Amino acid sequence: MADPPPSFDSPRQIVLQLTSSDPQVINNILYNAVNLQKFYGQDNVQIAIVAFGAGMEALYDKTTPVKDRITSLQQYGVEFIGCGNTMETTGHSPAELVDGVDVVTAGIAEIVERQLRGWVYIRP
Amino acid sequence: MADPPPSFDSPRQIVLQLTSSDPQVINNILYNAVNLQKFYGQDNVQIAIVAFGAGMEALYDKTTPVKDRITSLQQYGVEFIGCGNTMETTGHSPAELVDGVDVVTAGIAEIVERQLRGWVYIRP
Amino acid sequence: MADPPPSFDSPRQIVLQLTSSDPQVINNILYNAVNLQKFYGQDNVQIAIVAFGAGMEALYDKTTPVKDRITSLQQYGVEFIGCGNTMETTGHSPAELVDGVDVVTAGIAEIVERQLRGWVYIRP
Numbered sequence A, B, C: 001m002a003d004p005p006p007s008f009d010s011p012r013q014i015v016l017q018l019t020s021s022d023p024q025v026i027n028n029i030l031y032n033a034v035n036l037q038k039f040y041g042q043d044n045v046q047i048a049i050v051a052f053g054a055g056m057e058a059l060y061d062k063t064t065p066v067k068d069r070i071t072s073l074q075q076y077g078v079e080f081i082g083c084g085n086t087m088e089t090t091g092h093s094p095a096e097l098v099d100g101v102d103v104v105t106a107g108i109a110e111i112v113e114r115q116l117r118g119w120v121y122i123r124p
Helices: A024-039 A053-060 A066-075 A086-089 A107-116 B023-040 B052-057 B067-075 B082-091 B107-116 C023-042 C054-059 C067-075 C084-090 C107-116
Strands: A012-018 A045-051 A079-083 A102-104 A121-123 B012-018 B044-051 B079-083 B102-104 B119-123 C011-019 C045-051 C080-081 C103-106 C121-123
Touching: A012 A024, A012 A053, A012 A107, A012 B102, A012 C107, A024 A045, A024 A066, A024 C107, A045 A053, A045 A107, A045 B079, A045 C080, A053 A079, A053 A086, A066 A079, A066 A102, A066 B102, A079 A107, A102 A107, A102 B107, A107 B012, A107 B119, A107 C023, A121 C107, B012 B052, B012 B107, B023 B044, B023 B067, B044 B052, B044 B107, B044 C011, B052 B079, B052 B082, B052 C107, B067 B079, B079 B107, B082 B102, B102 B107, B102 C084, B107 C011, B107 C023, C011 C023, C011 C054, C023 C045, C023 C067, C045 C054, C045 C107, C054 C080, C054 C084, C067 C080, C080 C084, C080 C107, C084 C103, C107 C121
Parallel strands: A012 A045, A012 A121, A045 A079, A079 A102, B012 B044, B012 B119, B044 B079, B079 B102, C011 C045, C011 C121, C045 C080, C080 C103
Antiparallel strands: none
């Protein structure tokens, strides 16, 4: 473990990139989030899954292959964040997203900003 | 936004990895660069696209599927950097590159060094 | 080169993610490790290749397509690290790994912790 160890007051902060519409890739990323929570303990880690490009397909309520898993992970505190640029380019609206998914202007810039605030980046 | 916010004197510095020869992947990475410039404002962000391995196919003048887009992004200040190791291994010479593309000894080491100088790494 | 330059006492520390079972991807990652050692000099860089998910297929002694290359890179000081979670989920045991491969509880968390200890992350 790096120093200081993760704790409720100083949790690990991890941003996972979701840029594929392949159901297996999407499922693996959700599985990564579960494993990170198991490893650190749910209170000791904050996880944000940021989608852009093809990864946005995972977040549309009517077509996502993983709606139940998203809802479950949200209940465990995992953030899901969608890319406004991608939605605009592909003709989607925020109303189509699974409940609780946040929207940012540019998903890729969100990953940049989180890294600059100390979040650790993983591109599964 | 992380603190300090990006500015002309303190721009965001972002290095994007290009390691695929798939035209759709290549186009998406160029699109990512455009979105980052739109989001931050062109003067407030420096973007370097570093290619190695199969990604080098994007940078050869006679065969790249995106020559015009590369030239256009270069005019907006985006750096394109190719990998000398990959070129040597695959029998290409720097003369084959699109005008203005820089060459480094090892593309992957360039990404390492930029990160150590404070650039944020994204592997789209 | 970022400052300070790499040296025996202050080597570059680089963690490479291995998450594909495609022999070409696996071979490319091993080739990346070789190129990094050539670029920095073997004594000036520490490289850890951390596998999880499908990438674990590269590390099982009886089925890996790159056993000899792994053994060779280990002799040059490259660390290979496998994911206990993936092995448990897929019904593999540590005894199946190529000699010298280390096992951690969660490969993805190992990449997080190494980044927090100053290692540079590359997802080839």
